Amino acid sequence: MSGVRKAEVGDKMVRRFPLYLRVLREMSARGLSHASGAVVARALALDPIVVRKDLARTGVRGRPRVGFPTGEVIAAIEGFLGWNACSEAVLAGVGRLGSALLGYPGFSQQGFKIVAAFDVNPKRCGKVAGVPVYPVAQLAETARRLRVALGILTVPEEQAQAVADAMVAGGVRGIWNFTPVQLAVPPEVRVKREDLAAGLAVLSRRLRDGGAAS
Amino acid sequence: MSGVRKAEVGDKMVRRFPLYLRVLREMSARGLSHASGAVVARALALDPIVVRKDLARTGVRGRPRVGFPTGEVIAAIEGFLGWNACSEAVLAGVGRLGSALLGYPGFSQQGFKIVAAFDVNPKRCGKVAGVPVYPVAQLAETARRLRVALGILTVPEEQAQAVADAMVAGGVRGIWNFTPVQLAVPPEVRVKREDLAAGLAVLSRRLRDGGAAS
């Protein structure tokens, strides 16, 4: 429960946290109260030393021969990421990718609930995957009213900046950007670009000239 | 045209290549024959030093006061990634995410063409976004016949390993894995996991405790 010390944790490690969360939750559901770094590492095909260090950095104390208490580590990681309490999110752009994300049930395990979606096309308004879809013109006002923390941006790239502006006007504190556009936002708004082309590039290179799998 | 020297290029840099490609193609389309590192860096909100070094690592020679020849850098990066020649890909799992990827027009600029898709559900068979959809039982044979290089895995996690096995049996050399499952495949098959939870974790952390945007 101790809590992760902040400044010391790099993005690389943060990206591994959801992996640990997944494995530890599953082990916990199977009734295992403790997990050793080696076991978690094997489940994820990671280096055991990395896992042990990451789990230690969590602030939770492990016991030799026994491992780390699953429940405590889960709580520590969830607390660090803010995935223990649920925040509200909106999604803009109910195209194929947007619909896919709307239908993704995993967000609830990741601290977010999409409470409203928006689209320019009035034909798409109504409900998708149980989430109400409104005209994009109502985004800013609705986001503000619902005190939304996160905006998910899945619009075509031509609309990206304008819709991001609306999200900012709506008081959103972070934008998960699935477009390839470099958004201009005030410095206090966090933007994370999700770049599928980058992943494909890494795989393409490995297909071309060999190298280690992953 | 020289070509990127292989061993020296890390994944971090490879992930930036598609960004450069995007900007340089756009500049090239606007008729600009040369691009300086500084200009590219500004367009992508990257450090100019990083960009200059990356472009240099491309093997293409830049000229002071002028910059790098756009066409040559584009060709060098495309060649390095294998995005100059088009390879065939199959997709398995025509759910929301799978449909989204099927409808994504950008793959052609990234060296891949999805030639067939597969699903367990016969109701989904037919055509989606112009791509024929077959029963998943036909995956291995079809992939082999079409000499497919890449498999895109967007099935529910329970089916992930079985479908990956079919892809391997079909002679696929790489799998772009959108499930959270750690796949077991022969060592010569490359797997790249696309981990949306990781990106969300990074953003969540920044929402919680501030830090630099990105």
Add this chain to the structure above:
DNA sequence: TAGATTGTTAATCGATTAACAATC
């Protein structure tokens, strides 16, 4: 020429890997 930009070498930083004593 003057000044912007590259190419290259060195310094810094952070993450990974290794080694080993401490401990249950």
Add this chain to the structure above:
DNA sequence: TAGATTGTTAATCGATTAACAATC
């Protein structure tokens, strides 16, 4: 006890950042 596993410190590695001469 014996042996697996953690915690910690040091070594290695790679990427980023800085500095500056070379060049168009």
